[in-house]
Amino acid sequence: MRLYKESGTKILCWSDIDGRLNPLGLALPALLLIVWHLVTVDGNIPGYLLPRPMEIGKVALDFALGNLQLTPYSGTMLDHSLASISRVFSGFGLAAVIGLPLGFLTGRITAVKRTIDPTIHLFRTIPGIGWLPVAMVWFGVGERTTLFLIALAAFFPIYVNSAQGAASVPPQLIWAGRMLGANKISLFTTIIIPASAPAVVAGLRLGMGLSWAYLVLGELTGVAQGLGAVMMDARMLGHVDMIIVAMVCIAILGRVTDLVLTTMFKLYQPRAGGAVS
Amino acid sequence: MKNGTGHYLLIDGVNKTFPGQNGRERLKVLDEINLYADEGEIIGIVGPSGCGKSTLLNIIAGFVPPDRGRVVFCGKHVQKPSPERAVVFQTVVLFPWLTVWDNISYGLKRRGEKNIARLVKRYIQIVGLDSFEYYYPDQLSGGMQQRVALARVLVLNPRLLLMDEPFASLDALSRLTMQQLLLDIWQKLRITVLFVTHDVEEALLLTHRIYIMSRRPGRIIREIQVPFGFPRSFSLTGTPCFAQLKSEILNTLILGLK
Incomplete structure (x- = not known):
């Protein structure tokens, strides 16, 4: 009798599920850095277009610690990052608070689906960036426009995926739950939510990714603090190095928030969580 | 077959038709099903695939309602699922x-x-x-x-165990082990079981009584008393009496296909 099923190992970023380092995943970034260094080291490409990797490293360190006073942004990384993170969390949180319940309702109740789903999909076809002009009219430049854009962009994948996840819970799982004595409420909390969790998490991750994208768009319209503001400001001051450092910060923060989501899912559903990369 | 509520489980004139989808014809799956089970009995329901065995089980479990007829369990009309009527699914x-x-x-x-x-x-x-x-x-x-x-x-x-071809997808050896396990459990708990299968040997080995169903629309075409005593084991399948009953049931099934 076969006791175990082989479970496929998926590669997770730069480390595997069990935390071991994945050298292949590190090879490509290393190669990119080397190529970048080689094409910039002899000064063929001027620094104001593409600074050398070492310069970027120094500026990044100074942005974080403020020890070298290389740019006007010396030592302000934490402030700008926190401003951006709090915007992402507010906008993403708003999208999740509205998108999850609506998604579950659409997925489980045909009348709700028929009522709201076509309209939501109509709005979904408008690209997020197409809302920028009207958002600036309604909310002015800066803070509230940014929140609006993030919440709007993140809403759609969260709604669509949770609706799809809730709709595709196998009917037999629901029969099994009812047969074992679940009532309407416990059926929802103990069967429908966990069974649709993988799809819901996929939607949340897509939404989180879009949140960072629209954060930058919103912040470019003009906020006092934030990584997007740093990028726009540094462009005017001719600090390409600072623009790149801000981009790297966003990449890292985006990856970290994604890891937070996947880790939370793995703690919630250890078995299914293993299949998420 | 007695009528009334004297039986532990009574299926009384159950009919089920599925609505035709995409312009196809309505599909009658169950036609006037009458059967009963007494407390502590293991009842087999044998029929070709697609004869509505699973639908019948789902109706007894309370997952789907019958179009006509009723399911009476312990004197009560079955209307929804309950832990007292437990189901072991096919998959x-x-x-x-x-x-x-x-x-x-x-x-x-x-x-x-x-x-x-x-x-x-x-x-x-x-x-x-x-x-x-x-x-x-x-x-x-x-x-x-x-x-x-x-x-x-x-x-x-539970007071009734509904099993829908529970061992059909297992390899031969696991199936044997599970059949023996079910017999051992019945010996201990004396639970009433309704066992749906398309495997005649399995039905003969496990049950007290067998209902044979025809091809769609599913009808009960014969009821067979299984004469073997309990406790049982797999060695039963080698006896001449077992072989004779098996071929008798297979003949009935083949007739039911016509």
Whole structure:
């Protein structure tokens, strides 16, 4: 009798599920850095277009610690990052608070689906960036426009995926739950939510990714603090190095928030969580 | 066949037709099904695939309503699912996000049971899953998964066990093991079982009485008393009487196909 099923190992970023380092995943970034260094080291490409990797490293360190006073942004990384993170969390949180319940309702109740789903999909076809002009009219430049854009962009994948996840819970799982004595409420909390969790998490991750994208768009319209503001400001001051450092910060923060989501899912559903990369 | 409510389980004139989809014709799957089970009996329902056996089981479980007729269980009209009518499904329907232990304790928690640990332990032992408590379903073989499905309902002390071809997808050896396990469990608990299968040998080995169904629309075409005493074991299948009954049932099934 076969006791175990082989479970496929998926590669997770730069480390595997069990935390071991994945050298292949590190090879490509290393190669990119080397190529970048080689094409910039002899000064063929001027620094104001593409600074050398070492310069970027120094500026990044100074942005974080403020020890070298290389740019006007010396030592302000934490402030700008926190401003951006709090915007992402507010906008993403708003999208999740509205998108999850609506998604579950659409997925489980045909009348709700028929009522709201076509309209939501109509709005979904408008690209997020197409809302920028009207958002600036309604909310002015800066803070509230940014929140609006993030919440709007993140809403759609969260709604669509949770609706799809809730709709595709196998009917037999629901029969099994009812047969074992679940009532309407416990059926929802103990069967429908966990069974649709993988799809819901996929939607949340897509939404989180879009949140960072629209954060930058919103912040470019003009906020006092934030990584997007740093990028726009540094462009005017001719600090390409600072623009790149801000981009790297966003990449890292985006990856970290994604890891937070996947880790939370793995703690919630250890078995299914293993299949998420 | 007696009518009235004298029987533990009574299926009385049950009909079921599925609406035709995409302009296709309506599909009559069950035609005037009458059958009964007395307490402690193992009843087999044998029929070709697509004869509506599973639909009948789903109606008895209360998952789908019959169009006409009724299901009376312990004097009460069946209208919705209940833990007293437990189901072991054809394909394993465990909760994949729960461990073996949590799958088995699921129904107990819904019931607000206090002695969960003691009960779960006992039934894990009965179905032979010791030391697999913290495995997830997808880490187990098909046979082990069906053991979990069995323990998950038995732990609720159901009054009727509905089994829908539960061993059909297992390899031959696991199937034998599970059939023996079911016999052992029945010997211990004397639970009433309705066992749906297309495997004539399995029905003869496990049941007291067999209803044979025709091809769609499913009709009961014959009822057969299985003459073997309990406890039973696999060696029964080698006896001449067993072989004779088997060919008799197969003949009836083939006639039912015409």
